[in-house]
Amino acid sequence: MLTIKNLQAKVEEKDILKGLDLEIKPGEIHAIMGPNGAGKSTLGNVLSGREGYEVTGGDVSFDGKDILDMDTEERAREGLFLAFQYPVEIPGVSNLEFLKASVDSVREHRGEEPMDSVTFLKLAREKCKAVNLDQNFLKRGVNEGFSGGEKKRNEIMQMMLLEPKLCILDETDSGLDIDALQVVAEGVNSQRDPNRSFIVVTHYQRLLDYIVPDYVHVLADGKIVKSGGKELALELEEKGYGWLENGGQ
Amino acid sequence: MSEKTNQQIVEESNQELNEYIKSDYEAGFVTDIEADTLPPGLNEDVVRFISAKKGEPEWLLEWRLKAFAAWSEMDEPEWAHVTYEKPKFQDISYYSAPKSMEDGPQSLDEVDPELLKTYEKLGIPLHEQAVLAGVRNVAVDVVFDSVSVATTFREKLKEAGVIFMPISEAVHEHPELLKKYMGSVVPQKDNFYAALNSAVFSDGSFVYIPKGVRCPMELSTYFRINEQNTGQFERTIIIADEGSHVSYLEGCTAPMRDENQLHAAVVELVALDGAEIKYSTVQNWYPGDENGKGGIYNFVTKRAVAHTNAKVSWTQVETGSAVTWKYPSCILKGDNSIGEFYSVALTNNYQQADTGTKMIHLGKNTKSTIISKGISAGKSQNAYRGLVRMNPSAEGARNFTQCDSLLIGDKCGAHTFPYIESKHPSAVIEHEATTSTVSDDQMFLCQQRGIDPEKAVSMIVNGFCKEVFKELPMEFAVEAGKLLEVSLEGSVG
Ligand SMILES: Nc1ncnc2c1ncn2[C@@H]1O[C@H](COP(=O)(O)OP(=O)(O)OP(=O)(O)O)[C@@H](O)[C@H]1O
Numbered sequence: 001m002l003t004i005k006n007l008q009a010k011v012e013e014k015d016i017l018k019g020l021d022l023e024i025k026p027g028e029i030h031a032i033m034g035p036n037g038a039g040k041s042t043l044g045n046v047l048s049g050r051e052g053y054e055v056t057g058g059d060v061s062f063d064g065k066d067i068l069d070m071d072t073e074e075r076a077r078e079g080l081f082l083a084f085q086y087p088v089e090i091p092g093v094s095n096l097e098f099l100k101a102s103v104d105s106v107r108e109h110r111g112e113e114p115m116d117s118v119t120f121l122k123l124a125r126e127k128c129k130a131v132n133l134d135q136n137f138l139k140r141g142v143n144e145g146f147s148g149g150e151k152k153r154n155e156i157m158q159m160m161l162l163e164p165k166l167c168i169l170d171e172t173d174s175g176l177d178i179d180a181l182q183v184v185a186e187g188v189n190s191q192r193d194p195n196r197s198f199i200v201v202t203h204y205q206r207l208l209d210y211i212v213p214d215y216v217h218v219l220a221d222g223k224i225v226k227s228g229g230k231e232l233a234l235e236l237e238e239k240g241y242g243w244l245e246n247g248g249q
Numbered sequence: 250m251s252e253k254t255n256q257q258i259v260e261e262s263n264q265e266l267n268e269y270i271k272s273d274y275e276a277g278f279v280t281d282i283e284a285d286t287l288p289p290g291l292n293e294d295v296v297r298f299i300s301a302k303k304g305e306p307e308w309l310l311e312w313r314l315k316a317f318a319a320w321s322e323m324d325e326p327e328w329a330h331v332t333y334e335k336p337k338f339q340d341i342s343y344y345s346a347p348k349s350m351e352d353g354p355q356s357l358d359e360v361d362p363e364l365l366k367t368y369e370k371l372g373i374p375l376h377e378q379a380v381l382a383g384v385r386n387v388a389v390d391v392v393f394d395s396v397s398v399a400t401t402f403r404e405k406l407k408e409a410g411v412i413f414m415p416i417s418e419a420v421h422e423h424p425e426l427l428k429k430y431m432g433s434v435v436p437q438k439d440n441f442y443a444a445l446n447s448a449v450f451s452d453g454s455f456v457y458i459p460k461g462v463r464c465p466m467e468l469s470t471y472f473r474i475n476e477q478n479t480g481q482f483e484r485t486i487i488i489a490d491e492g493s494h495v496s497y498l499e500g501c502t503a504p505m506r507d508e509n510q511l512h513a514a515v516v517e518l519v520a521l522d523g524a525e526i527k528y529s530t531v532q533n534w535y536p537g538d539e540n541g542k543g544g545i546y547n548f549v550t551k552r553a554v555a556h557t558n559a560k561v562s563w564t565q566v567e568t569g570s571a572v573t574w575k576y577p578s579c580i581l582k583g584d585n586s587i588g589e590f591y592s593v594a595l596t597n598n599y600q601q602a603d604t605g606t607k608m609i610h611l612g613k614n615t616k617s618t619i620i621s622k623g624i625s626a627g628k629s630q631n632a633y634r635g636l637v638r639m640n641p642s643a644e645g646a647r648n649f650t651q652c653d654s655l656l657i658g659d660k661c662g663a664h665t666f667p668y669i670e671s672k673h674p675s676a677v678i679e680h681e682a683t684t685s686t687v688s689d690d691q692m693f694l695c696q697q698r699g700i701d702p703e704k705a706v707s708m709i710v711n712g713f714c715k716e717v718f719k720e721l722p723m724e725f726a727v728e729a730g731k732l733l734e735v736s737l738e739g740s741v742g
Pocket residue numbers: 011012016034035036037038039040041042043052085250
């Protein structure tokens with residue numbers, strides 16, 4: 001599904017990713033943990049092709065395609081989804097309108113007709129319900145005035161609608177109350193599929209009780225410095241990052 | 250994202266946008282019609298010629314001459330936040346009529362087919378059949394260069410007692426109404442361009458809605474400048490008698506020309522006791538090319554008087570013109586009268602817009618609302634200029650103003666010039682202003698969801714304008730949304 005080899009990237013002339021390797025097979029869930037400023041969000045941005053994040057070395061192949069030369073929207077249409085750590089507001093553009101444009105552009109890419117409005121509305125309502133968001137959120141501006149937790153649930157709702165191949169969840173658990181955490185986890189679990197993979201970025205072992213990962217990696221100073229099974233998360237919770245090579249910064 | 254990249258995007262986008270405008274200003278074709286055009290120049294004889302051409306009565310000629318005399322003494326205003334080469338008033342032709350119109354068409358069948366084709370290209374279904382077939386339930390008057398070409402739906406309107414006809418006809422058929430109201434809201438000497446218009450206006454639309462009548466359909470005028478070196482000087486007069494209601498739409502286009510063309514219109518609205526007038530404009534005059542060459546100079550005076558319990562609302566979407574100078578205003582004369590101004594002004598390339606409104610509160614408990622959305626891209630300059638005046642008589646008057654600017658790129662400018670004069674202690678004036686940009690984060694969110702950047706910008710801009718668009722009649726709202734999308738195509742890399 002995703003093969004990252006020796007990925008190096010810089011932002012504003014500063015090297016952030018310094019030779020990162022990662023291999024994700026279809027159906028797997030990989031958790032990435034690591035200290036603040038290690039480069040976790042940067043990885044998501046680089047994989048999404050965000051402007052300003054310059055790849056200076058390495059290869060990324062997604063679903064058999066070299067994606068580093070693709071535009072952001074192209075990668076998205078190929079099935080790469082990023083749930084944002086800090087979802088931005090777009091005032092005046094209704095969530096529904098935004099989601100329809102999004103779904104239709106992915107469909108167009110696949111050579112499908114735009115979805116008719118009635119079917120879409122039904123689907124969108126269904127997904128709203130699944131993440132415990134009121135229908136009103138479809139009418140409201142994208143993330144406009146949403147609470148922190150509502151924004152995160154809105155991201156998961158979008159993910160469910162778009163049915164991507166690879167989902168990168170960047171601290172989707174932060175700012176969620178206990179019930180919402182469960183709702184989000186259930187949303188993610190409901191999307192588990194032999195052909196869909198997840199990268200779950202988190203600081204808290206707790207999330208991994210709900211979304212059980214196949215692998216846990218520690219990203220520190222722009223590299224994966226340790227990988228293991230889900231028990232690694234427990235160990236990290238106990239010991240912190242200081243005992244790892246490069247982990248303390 | 251680094252600033253450098255940002256700038257690159259903007260440069261690229263502007264380039265693309267320029268190419269777009271250059272090649273694709275959809276209304277930029279020229280119609281090949283033999284025209285009867287007066288040689289350039291302006292003097293008293295020209296005024297007499299125009300008046301004679303229209304067979305006008307003596308009083309109207311006198312009225313024009315008075316305006317001309319006033320104009321000759323006036324100087325062009327320079328206070329607006331725009332810089333441009335002043336029109337050479339002696340190089341402009343003040344009258345142009347398609348030749349076949351000389352004797353005036355009696356019905357659509359007599360209208361030059363080339364003309365009809367022009368309107369078809371503009372998407373105006375002039376033929377009543379098309380209209381009746383449900384394309385548009387709108388009565389249309391079309392002003393081509395200087396002459397009003399056709400007014401559809403006249404019969405149906407007549408049944409309701411609504412008068413909707415070219416001013417050139419109203420002069421003969423309803424002289425008493427015209428005499429009473431023309432110049433009553435915008436006096437001949439009001440300002441430089443209004444005086445010019447009063448002297449040489451060639452035609453325009455005249456509307457009268459009788460007492461208590463709700464106009465059975467939207468009324469609409471399309472303005473088109475076709476001839477080279479002509480100016481367009483039309484007037485619109487709408488009188489809504491007591492308790493009546495009317496919604497009026499105005500659309501504008503012009504062909505691409507290297508020279509600047511002048512459009513100096515006057516619009517007068519009179520809402521008598523308890524009447525309501527909704528006036529919507531979608532202005533898409535040719536904005537000039539990527540170097541700022543050509544384009545329409547749009548110097549327009551629009552003003553309304555609202556009597557007791559009356560309501561006037563101006564809604565405008567301005568995307569065209571090289572230079573716009575326009576302040577649709579409301580004089581809230583009667584107690585409890587209401588004035589509204591909803592505006593979207595988009596500028597790109599070298600376009601300059603200085604637009605806004607004036608709300609003059611005279612009556613007690615009068616209310617006004619101003620929502621202005623300015624969008625600047627390219628190297629354009631976009632200024633909001635608004636005056637709210639509460640006169641000593643305006644007890645309990647209220648105003649709310651919200652003035653938002655959106656910048657696309659960093660070579661453009663947005664300016665806000667609010668003028669507030671409150672002469673009554675009980676008057677309440679609220680003013681809010683914001684400036685924002687289309688942020689990289691917003692663009693990234695859209696793109697990460699598969700939406701291409703052009704669509705994303707247009708979606709974000711449309712969202713920004715939502716409060717104004719919802720004031721437009723349904724079909725115009727769709728048109729306005731599309732217009733923005735087209736005007737912004739390629740505006741972000
Ligand atoms: N657009 C940017 N401009 C400047 N510096 C940036 C930018 N994006 C990331 N950085 C820097 O890169 C480093 C890595 O940031 P990143 O957001 O990837 O960390 P993170 O691992 O996600 O941290 P956290 O756990 O706090 O979310 C930080 O030092 C950050 O300041």
